Amino acid sequence: MKLALVLLAALICGPALADRQSFPPVDQAGRDPSLVAFRDDLLAKVAARDTEAVIAAACPDIYISHGLDSGPDAFRTSLTVPPDSLAEENRDQADEMRDAYWTALEDTLSQPGYFDDQGEFWMPHQWQITLPASLDPLLAYYVTGEKVTLRQTPSRGAGILSLISHEVVLIPDYQDGSEYQSVRLTDGTPGYIHSDFLWSMVGYRAALIKSKVGDWQLCTFVAGD
Helix, strand or coil, X not given: CCEECCCXXXXXXXXXXXXXXXXXXXXXXXXXXXXXXHHHHHHHHXXXXXXXXXXXXXEEEEECCCXXXXXXXXXXXXXXXXXXXXXXXXXXXXXXXXXXXXXXXXXXXXCCCEECCCCCEEECHHHHEECCCCCCHHHEEEECXXXXXXXXXXXXXXXXXXXXXXXXXXXXXXXXXXXXXEEECXXXXXXXXXXXXXXXXXXXXXXXXXXXXXXXXXXXXXXXX
């Protein structure tokens, strides 16, 4: 079941958007011990950067991209990032892109997750939060920590405005590489939160699905709206 988040997108620039809500993580994986065992084993393979073992644990039609190629071959390319698969001007970034993809996969599979109405297991758990259609999901970020400091300025020594736990915040202008991001809480409070505690609501998510013969498989690993 989706969790409702009431945000009034028309008031994004106003002093208040909606009451603040917290969405604490609850991992439902324990409902199925076979799922726990599969996820633990898959995480071990990911940690070992075992490309073929990870591909073997995936669905034959694993979904990894909106509008581009999916399936095992495309998944292998994303895991290995051969330089010749990139535009010439990007080939020197192959190692960095490969490491980033593996890290994103490991981080995503390590998150608490939930079962949807079809029995598929999705991670991270905040993917079940329903944002209103009028809100640009690219602006929404989930605060992954407990009692994360909302500061007056983008500095570790800045004054603390509030402690934020598992809320959705808005970031109209996310700055790649910045330690802190300028955010607005849903009640309109502005401040700064450390980037390490912010997960885009259109960021990576993964789905584990049980096959007809009863085996769990990684069937989705994708980012984007």
